[in-house]
Amino acid sequence: MIVEEMNILITVLLRYDSLKIIYPNSVLSTKPISSYYRSTDMRQAIEFNGRYGLHTMNLQDMGVKWAKTALLVEKMVRIFRELDIEYRMLPLDVNVLNMPQLSSSRVPSNWTLCA
Known part of the structure; x- marks a missing residue:
């Protein structure tokens, strides 16, 4: 019909x-x-957020925690590429606690130098 x-x-x-x-x-x-007379190929975006699974470890060893997290993300990226799934990683917040001294006096015009 x-x-x-x-x-x-x-x-x-x-x-x-x-x-x-x-x-x-x-x-x-x-x-x-069922639709026999479908439209042409179309794209559909599906947004999802993933939480890292629960596991037990010594939380004082943050290097191990970040290494496990990195391995999980790398595995997910490999799977996405194998399945030809487009993905975007969210930007990470970076807090800069210490910076080396400026070796140049040239800075962008919207920066103000601290005395």
């Missing part, structure tokens, strides 16, 4: 012999429906 009209409550279908059949959408939502 071909969908002739879709409304909020009903859908009108046209059968091969031009007979119009009216179905309530509440009935159609419970039936499996």
Whole structure:
């Protein structure tokens, strides 16, 4: 059948012999429906956030924690590439606690030098 009209409550279908059949959408939502005349390839974005799994370790050894996290992210990236899934990593906040002295007096115009 071909969908002739879709409304909020009903859908009108046209059968091969031009007979119009009216179905309530509440009935159609419970039936499996296949589309033979689909549109061309389309993109769909699916956003998800992943939390790192729970594990036990000595939390004072942050190097081990970050190494495990890095291994997990690298594994996820490999899987995404194998499945041809496009991904974007969120930017990380970086807190700078110590910087070396400036070796040049040239700085962007919107920077102010501290005395």
